[in-house]
Amino acid sequence: xHNKSVAELSRELERGEISSVELTQQxxxxxxxxxxxFNSFITLTEEQALADAKAADEQRAAGNATPWTGVxxxxxxxxxxxxxxxxxxxxxLENFVPPYDATVTENFRKAGAVCLGxxxxxxxxxxxxxxxxxxxxxTNPWGLGEGEKRVPGGSSGxxxxxxxxxxxxxxxxxxxxxxxxxxxxxxxxxxLKPTYGRVSRYGMIAxxxxxxxxxxxxxxxxDNALMLNVMAGFDPKDSTSIDRAVPDxxxxxxxxxxxxxxxxPKEYFSDQLSPTMEEQVRNAVKEYEKxxxxxxxxxxxxxKLAIAAYYVIAPAEASANLxxxxxxxxGYRCDDPKDLxxxxxxxxxxxxxxxxxxxxxxxxxxxxxxxxxxxxxKAQKVRRLIQQDFINAFKEVDVLMSPTSPSPAFVQxxxxxxxxxxYLEDIFTIAVNLAGVPAMSVPAGFVNGxxxxxxxxxxxxxxxxxxNAAHQFQQVTDWHQREPQ
Amino acid sequence: xxxxxxxxxxxxxxxxxxxxxEQVSALEKDLGNIxxxxxxxxxxxxxxxxxxxxxxxxxxxxxxxEVTETNQREAFQAIAPATEDGLYLVPRVIE
Numbered sequence: 308x309h310n311k312s313v314a315e316l317s318r319e320l321e322r323g324e325i326s327s328v329e330l331t332q333q334x335x336x337x338x339x340x341x342x343x344x345f346n347s348f349i350t351l352t353e354e355q356a357l358a359d360a361k362a363a364d365e366q367r368a369a370g371n372a373t374p375w376t377g378v379x380x381x382x383x384x385x386x387x388x389x390x391x392x393x394x395x396x397x398x399x400l401e402n403f404v405p406p407y408d409a410t411v412t413e414n415f416r417k418a419g420a421v422c423l424g425x426x427x428x429x430x431x432x433x434x435x436x437x438x439x440x441x442x443x444x445x446t447n448p449w450g451l452g453e454g455e456k457r458v459p460g461g462s463s464g465x466x467x468x469x470x471x472x473x474x475x476x477x478x479x480x481x482x483x484x485x486x487x488x489x490x491x492x493x494x495x496x497x498x499l500k501p502t503y504g505r506v507s508r509y510g511m512i513a514x515x516x517x518x519x520x521x522x523x524x525x526x527x528x529x530d531n532a533l534m535l536n537v538m539a540g541f542d543p544k545d546s547t548s549i550d551r552a553v554p555d556x557x558x559x560x561x562x563x564x565x566x567x568x569x570x571x572p573k574e575y576f577s578d579q580l581s582p583t584m585e586e587q588v589r590n591a592v593k594e595y596e597k598x599x600x601x602x603x604x605x606x607x608x609x610x611k612l613a614i615a616a617y618y619v620i621a622p623a624e625a626s627a628n629l630x631x632x633x634x635x636x637x638g639y640r641c642d643d644p645k646d647l648x649x650x651x652x653x654x655x656x657x658x659x660x661x662x663x664x665x666x667x668x669x670x671x672x673x674x675x676x677x678x679x680x681x682x683x684x685k686a687q688k689v690r691r692l693i694q695q696d697f698i699n700a701f702k703e704v705d706v707l708m709s710p711t712s713p714s715p716a717f718v719q720x721x722x723x724x725x726x727x728x729x730y731l732e733d734i735f736t737i738a739v740n741l742a743g744v745p746a747m748s749v750p751a752g753f754v755n756g757x758x759x760x761x762x763x764x765x766x767x768x769x770x771x772x773x774x775n776a777a778h779q780f781q782q783v784t785d786w787h788q789r790e791p792q
Numbered sequence: 793x794x795x796x797x798x799x800x801x802x803x804x805x806x807x808x809x810x811x812x813x814e815q816v817s818a819l820e821k822d823l824g825n826i827x828x829x830x831x832x833x834x835x836x837x838x839x840x841x842x843x844x845x846x847x848x849x850x851x852x853x854x855x856x857x858e859v860t861e862t863n864q865r866e867a868f869q870a871i872a873p874a875t876e877d878g879l880y881l882v883p884r885v886i887e
Contacts, residue, residue, distance in 0.1 A: 403871065404871060405871075406864065406867035406868060406870070406871065503846075503847045503848065504847075504848060504850065517845060517846060517847075543853075543855065546852055546853060547846060547850060549848065549850065609836070611832075612832060612833060612835075612836055614829065615829055615830050615831070615832040615833045616833060618826060618829060618830050619830050619833070626807060630808075633808070634873060635872070635873070635880050635882055636868070636872050636880055637868075637871045637872055637873075638873075639873075640873035640874070644883050645883065646883050646884075646885075647882055647883050647885055648808075649883070650882060650883055651808040652804075652808050652809060652810035653810050655807075655808055655809045655810070656809050656810035656811070656812075659809070664809055665819070665822055665823065665826070667807050667809060668800070668803050668804065668807055668809065668819065668823060669823055669826050669827070671803045671806050671807040672795070672799065672803045672823070672827075673830075675802075675803065675806060682830065682833075684843055685833050685834075685836075685838060686830075686833060687843030687844050687845060688836075688838035688841040688842070688843050688844075689833055689836050689838060689841075690843070690844040691841050691842060691843065691844035692836065692838070692841060694844055694847060725825075726822055726825065726826060727825045727826060727828075727829055730826075730829065741847075742847060743846075743847020743848060744847075767847075767848065
């Protein structure tokens with residue numbers, strides 16, 4: 308049962324072969340048995356899940372089902388869930404129980420999906436390894452046999468590990484600089500970061516508002532399409548949400564790929580990429596050629612500046628967003644503050660972890676008097692150059708393909724002492740967020756028994772095409788079906 | 793680009809984060825390394841380039857000036873660290 312996709316489970320529920328209550332109980336039991344090894348969940352919502360499953364079974368019996376009615380899944384603990392604590396991986400929000408739902412949460416609720424719990428993540432989504440969570444690191448289900456524990460990537464490492472370990476068939480995630488694609492790659496699953504503005508950010512705890520985007524994680528492209536069908540759409544509660552029709556993302560999955568024009572950005576096949584990784588990615592591209600696609604080299608000349616621009620823009624926006632955590636209205640407050648300043652400074656010193664504080668300080672510095680033009684404004688100008696590179700590339704080709712990460716899952720603790728080394732994990736994913744275009748990571752092979760991800764980048768609002776390209780690849784490969792030992 | 797101890801102390805005050813004396817050296821190194829990474833931006837020619845704030849250059853929408861939200865003061869105050877008579881309590885500001 309745990310190996311089945313959302314699409315398969317949905318069909319079994321539809322045919323009455325299993326009830327949502329049975330299915331939900333099976334997955335809950337599996338999480339309780341297995342998750343001690345992975346720590347992919349922060350909160351399990353067993354009672355609520357079983358009540359929702361019962362309601363879903365009644366909906367199905369009454370003939371009011373959607374494809375999601377009764378299907379179990381999990382939310383990254385960054386999406387506010389009414390009445391269920393939402394921690395964002397931080398001590399600051401350890402006991403925060405939101406009095407409202409994120410729009411994404413509400414959408415899944417309306418579709419009748421059954422949320423089993425909230426998944427682990429880097430604190431405030433700042434990280435590439437899910438090691439900075441206040442609730443402990445998540446372990447990658449892959450590579451455990453080697454005696455060393457590996458990271459699942461981050462920041463959505465809990466969602467990725469849970470899907471890879473078959474604890475849930477699907478989970479929500481968010482991506483500010485690679486936080487869906489890099490963990491999807493390192494855990495051997497399929498993930499999609501939509502176009503900026505496609506999925507509502509309302510109730511999704513903000514990190515860097517001009518980059519943050521909610522998205523999908525599951526084992527198959529088809530399941531990602533089913534998720535995006537629920538998540539995408541205009542939301543008046545999000546001022547950057549885009550008012551544009553949402554297609555049925557499952558409708559075009561079976562379109563043939565003949566004539567698809569693929570571009571390989573030469574900057575993403577540089578010496579930063581290990582030869583064994585490159586071989587896997589090039590083999591995947593060859594599969595696309597067999598499916599009728601054509602391939603050419605393209606250039607993103609400013610991509611090399613993406614990490615630098617990101618580490619100004621993201622911390623600057625984070626420093627503003629995270630100023631709301633002041634100990635006054637919700638979240639953590641330090642003991643016995645002697646005055647207001649003491650309350651603010653100790654609450655924030657004690658409530659935030661090291662990496663979050665580091666980024667707030669960098670962001671505050673970049674925005675402070677005398678530095679704003681040199682850092683923030685300069686970075687925003689470079690951001691436009693990076694966007695222009697993508698616009699130019701998509702005049703020549705339909706999609707871009709590259710590795711998702713420079714190397715497979717690394718050993719826990721290997722990069723925690725050097726923030727800059729950790730930042731370079733996102734070298735192939737960050738430019739996409741700066742440009743705001745959609746991108747996926749699709750399982751495309753293994754190096755030393757660890758999964759390798761193929762990144763597929765598309766033009767604005769081309770999610771249907773990306774999902775189509777990923778789905779067709781998954782009809783002729785089985786990398787996405789491989790199960791960790 | 794190096795960042796001085798004095799800069800770190802100043803930024804910590806602006807960010808309202810208490811930084812203890814023994815943390816300053818580590819921050820000096822880490823923030824210095826991050827700013828070194830960021831300094832690559834200086835090499836980019838950005839003359840006549842408009843800064844990009846929203847990838848689709850969307851602007852803030854205006855809505856009708858109508859009340860759409862209901863008052864949920866009790867729900868919001870229920871999760872606050874300290875309240876009294878519908879007010880949020882913080883340490884005394886005015887003697």
